[in-house]
Amino acid sequence: xxSLGPTEIILIILVIVLLFGAKKLPELARGSGRAxxxxxxxxxxxxDDEDDPPTTTTTDAHGRPLPPGTAEITPPAxxxxxxxxxxxxxxxxxxxx
Numbered sequence: 001x002x003s004l005g006p007t008e009i010i011l012i013i014l015v016i017v018l019l020f021g022a023k024k025l026p027e028l029a030r031g032s033g034r035a036x037x038x039x040x041x042x043x044x045x046x047x048d049d050e051d052d053p054p055t056t057t058t059t060d061a062h063g064r065p066l067p068p069g070t071a072e073i074t075p076p077a078x079x080x081x082x083x084x085x086x087x088x089x090x091x092x093x094x095x096x097x
Contacts, residue, residue, distance in 0.1 A: 004012075020028055 017025065
């Protein structure tokens with residue numbers, strides 16, 4: 001399989017212009033350029049993440065880092081009863097006539 005010559009490139013450009021129209025080509029090129037830029041940035045970010053060892057630090061309740069190998073002991077969560085949605089009865093006696 002050989003490389004593309006000038007005739008093939010011109011034929012491909014003509015087909016693209018016929019498919020998308022001359023007015024849509026700048027918008028199409030702009031969108032594909034943005035997508036390519038985002039793709040490059042994401043792949044660079046992935047390779048940078050692989051080079052760096054994961055650094056996780058555990059902190060105590062006050063935000064101070066704990067020594068390696070220790071874990072923070074968290075107190076059990078306290079639960080408050082949920083308020084009832086029932087209407088409140090008036091306890092004052094009413095005049096019954």
